[in-house]
Amino acid sequence: MDPNIHKPMALQETPVILPGHDFETVTETIAEIPLSKRFPLGWVGFLLVSLGLLGVLHLALGYLVMTGIGIFGTNQPVGWAFPIINFVWWIGIGHAGTLISAILLLFKQQWRMSISRFAEAMTIFAVACAAIFPVFHTGRPWLAAYWLFPYPNAMGLWPQFKSPLIWDVFAVSTYATVSIVFWYIGMIPDLATLRDRAVSKVKARIYGMLSLGWRGSARHWHRYEVASLILAGLSTPLVLSVHTVVSFDFAVSLIPGWHATIFPPYFVAGAIYAGFAMVLTLAIPVRRFYGMESLITMRHIDNMAKVTLATGLIVGYGYTMEAFFAWYSGSPHERFMMWNRMFGQYGWSYWTLIAINVVMVQLLWFKSVRQNTTLLFIMSLLVGVGMWLERFVIVVTSLANDYVPSSWAHYSPTIWDWLLYAGTFGLFLTLFLLFLRFVPMISMFEVKTLLPQGKIKADH
Secondary structure (H helix, E strand, O other): OOOOOOOOHHHOOOOOOOOOOOHHHHHHHHHHHHHOOOOOHHHHHHHHHHHHHHHHHHHHHHHHHHHOHHHOOOOOOOOOOHHHHHHHHHHHHOHHHHHHHHHHHHOOOHHHOOOHHHHHHHHHHHHHHHHHHHHHHOOOHHHHHHHHOOOOOOOOOOOOOOOHHHHHHHHHHHHHHHHHHHHHHHHHHHHHHHHHHOOOHHHHHHHHHHOOOOOOOHHHHHHHHHHHHHHHHHHHHHHHHHHHHHHHHHHOOOOOOOOOOOHHHHHHHHHHHHHHHHHHHHHHHHHHHOOOOOOOOHHHHHHHHHHHHHHHHHHHHHHHHHHHHHHHOOOHHHHHHHHHHHHOOOHHHHHHHHHHHHHHHHHHHOHHHHOOHHHHHHHHHHHHHHHHHHHHHHHHHHHHOOOOHHHOOOOOOOHHHHHHHHHHHHHHHHHHHHHHHHOOOOOHHHHHOOOHHHHHHHHO
16 A cells, blocks of 8 residues: 555655556666667767866876876875875765665665665766775885785785785775675676577677576576675675765874864765765756656655765764864864864865855755756766865864974865866766766666556565
């Protein structure tokens, strides 16, 4: 029975999938995009822009390799700057995908089904962008990067396992591996559908290889469900552990402004906050461009806005606790660091992030704001800016003014810092646009379970 049937009209929720769909229309709507021979002009235009940014990434990395990391604006004492800021930011962006696909799956949240596929893709592409920064920031990656992984070698050299930077390597590589496997296994039934519907022999052969001989038998579905639950169980602790380990890069140090016990949950909440904002940033234009409003409904948009509000409140609580810890600690260095963040040379960045992440997010209490997709899209973009500024404030203000005033310095990024960062957007958008064009962006078989006939079959 429909849970909305006894509710007053004003209290009824928007359905997860709008009426008028059956098994065939769901398949047609979703499969038409990857099987179509036509490339929409809007898609081509965005791809050209993203390829241009990807070229900027290649230019920046090429110049970096030829010249060295001296092209960055890092100095003494600001030895960490844009590379670590952008690494943490991109890792945070990828958190929402795993949360949607794993945790919400375990809690049997049906509204996740229409957005889980491209949220998982967003996770993988964001981790790929994040990996660029530590690999090239170590300098001469062809000589140094592989030493981050422990492997038997004739020189008997091993990484320092006490370093949280090595913990990052294990956490992020595990996170990326599980996310890729989870994403790919979830697509197998839909890839088989594309294989069976493809007119082109080339596409039929490619989708046939990717579907791994899927025939939809009871044995296949049983193994699929078992594998999905196992991977969801593995992914769930990764949602919490990955950004917790990333926070240890700072929290295990003795630098004022960094060694705070609140950093692990604070970083995790901030990652989910930024991740859901990015899902909104992608979902709102995608559903409009491809006419997916009946499958990605306002129910999805509203729920994601609510999660963004909840995690934004946690992030605001973290900011409050940072200021409280600095005052309550009695340490003059901690108090100075907090005062310097607020009113020092980078005070503009602190108050901008407060305005976005604490003040602006309060608008999401109002349903009229959560239902306004244009306003929500702008707000989600600003949340991404605010979370980047948070990492900027944490990293730069804590290093620029340390214990010894004689070593204080001002940090400003160079053009190559900005170009490398902008180039990673080119990589992300290129991968995401290719995903939209050649892979089902919405899980067909999961959405079908939301249909009345799908629920009847599931009950039997």
